[in-house]
Amino acid sequence: MRPATQIPTVIxxxxxxxxxxxxxxxxxxxxxxxxxxxxxxxxxxxxxxRVLVTRQELRDHVWPGDTFVDFDLAINQAIKQIRAVLNDDAESPRIIATLPRRGYRFIANVETSPAPEVSSLPLPEVHQLAEPRLETVGATVRNRRWIPVTLALSAILLMGAALVGYRMARSTRPAAQMRMVVLPFQNLTGDPGQEYFADGMTEEMISQLGEMDPNRLGVIARTSAVKYKNSGKAINQIGQELGVDYVLEGSVREAASRVRITAQLIRVSDQMHVWSESFDRDFKDIVALQADVAQAIATRIDVGLGQRQTQPAQSGQTNWEAYSAYLKGRHLLLDNKTNATIAVALKYFQRAIELDPNFALGYTGLADAYSEQADADLDPAKAYALSKEAALHALSINPNLAEAHVSLANELFYHEWKWVEAEREYKRALELKPTYEEAHHSYSHYLTLAGRHQEALQESQRLLQMDPLSSHMNSHMGIAYNRAGRFDDAIAQFKRTIAL
Incomplete structure (x- = not known):
């Protein structure tokens, strides 16, 4: 046990x-x-x-005596997270050095603001509380006589200030955020060709849960979640690596015109299955089914979440064949994107809107596919014109569709160079869907090219919070550091990206 020391409030x-x-x-x-x-x-x-701190000390300090976890693994993961946030390198440390088989040493120079002690606080006179002054304890016998009184009054003032501060904190400070990862849903249809459907359900569940209340529930993005597909890793290991409180597992089956989703929610701290349920619906009710599952989970977590703040991107009944075609197209744009797969995705989106001319998401898929073709085998002017037309059509059907606002913003920015209009669309998308990863990603590029590097870094850091294991988002963070002139941070970030 180390001797008690004065604990600073700010280091x-x-x-x-x-x-x-x-x-x-x-x-x-x-x-x-x-x-x-x-x-x-x-x-x-x-x-x-500058002091050696043993692993046993850290264990005793951080975890209660009745906690049963793999402490070595937990400490290793915690140190890894700390170094990632601080851009510290284990091999050439600036801040935390590892002493093999012994512990750690904090090697950076520190400045502290100590917590005030009662004896160092201003001690007010009884008759002039509005103008406190420092009293010397050993000045005179007369002054000593007032020490108990002044200490008592100081304690009262401190208690009053603490009470006011506590009430203000309760009213202004947001509640602690729960964090969750949705693991890739299992495809139990027996048909490998239906993998797109399971992946689409995973993506939609991430989106639905993320939109519940982003201040209270943070959901890991798809790219990081998909790394655990068929990984065989235990729940506690996944929780430690991603820093999440809950893990959602699920599966999908389809038969005739019906779909069944089975989901189970697992608490990482004790690996307890806190909720499990199966949902059986017609394909035409697929959007409502996704919303029901998300609401059931949010209610079970019990962190004060109410009803979702925004309406689903595609409300009402959806033509299942159109929705299925849309999922296939998105699946191709997300993974293994090539000129050939972009062309096939485009056909799926065209098929979706043929089946349902009022399917707004289908038009956003079309807009994004045309935008991708501007960098491929289609004349850029023509590609962007088609992209803008599709995005505007989607907004005419659903003005509150975040995906369509981002599609339009990208065309305004990259093709027409209408900076003001593009930023307005990016911001509108983020208002409608604060957890929309592509909106943060595209907006961060905009901010970087606009020379607003601090804002670009902030957006890039949000992306990493949502998608910590994505090599794309990690390299994106490095690029943001580089363009901001923070070259040491950029090099450290690129090293972490390579390590992924």
Whole structure:
């Protein structure tokens, strides 16, 4: 056990600011995401700079005595997360050095703002509380006589301030965010050709849950989630690697004109199955089915989520064949994208809107496919004109479709160079769908090219929070650092990307 030391409230190092009272890590005024256990470890290490801290000490400090986890794995993952956030390199550390088989040492220079002690607080006189002044404890016998009174009054003032601060914090500080990953749904149709359907359901569940209340429930994006498809990894390992509280597993079956979705929700902390249910519906009710599953999960998690804040992108009954064609097209645009697959995706989107002329999402798929062809084998002017036409048609059907606003924004920006109009569309998409990864991705590119590097970095950091294992988003973060002139951060980020 280390001797008690005065614990600082704020620790500064290498341009970072660790606020222990607010449980927040900041850099350049921006809050950086760090899970509770890594935060506790970083706080403990930085509070004991230049000192060897053993793994046993970290275990005793972070985990209660009745906790049963793989502590070595948990500490390793926590240190890995800390280094990722701090752009620190285990081989050439600037901040945390590893002492093999012993522990860790915080090697960065620190500046601290100590927590106030009662004896160092201003001690007000009884008759002039509005103008407190410092009293010297040993000045005179007369002054000593007032020490108990002034200490008591100081304690009262501190308690009052603490109470006011607590009430203000409760009213202004957002509640802790739960985090979840939706693992790729299993295809139990018996037909490998139906894999697109299971993948589409995974994507839609991520979208539906992410739109519930982004401040209360954070959902890992598809690219990171899909890395665990058939991985065989245990729930606790997945939870540690992604820093999530819950894991959703599911499967899909179809028979005749009906579809069955079975889903189960697992709490990472104790690997308890807290909810499981099967949903059996007609294909025509597929959109409503997705919304029902998402609402059931949000209610079961019980973090104060209400009804979803926005309406589903495609409300009402949807022509199943049109929706199926749309999913096939999106599947091709998401994975193994080539000129040939883009052309096939385009045909699927055209088929979708032939089957259902009012299927707005089908037109957004069409817009994105044409936009991709501008970089492929179609004349860019023609490709972008067709893309804009499809995006505007989608918005005429559903003005609140975030996907269509991003499609339109990309055409306005990359083809017409209408910066103001493009930014308006990007922002509208993010208002409608705050967790839409492609909106953050495209907008961050816009901000970078506009020279607004701090905002671009902020958007890129949001992307990494949503999609931490995506090599694309990790390299995108490196590019953002590079264009902002933060070359050391860029090199460190590219090294992490290569390690993925």
């Amino acid at each position: 500064r190092f290498e341009g970072y600011e660790l606020d222990l009272a607010g449980e927040e890590l900041r850099k350049n005024g921006f809050s950086l995401k760090l899970q509770p256990q890594p935060f506790k470890i970083l706080a403990y290490l930085s509070a004991h700079p």
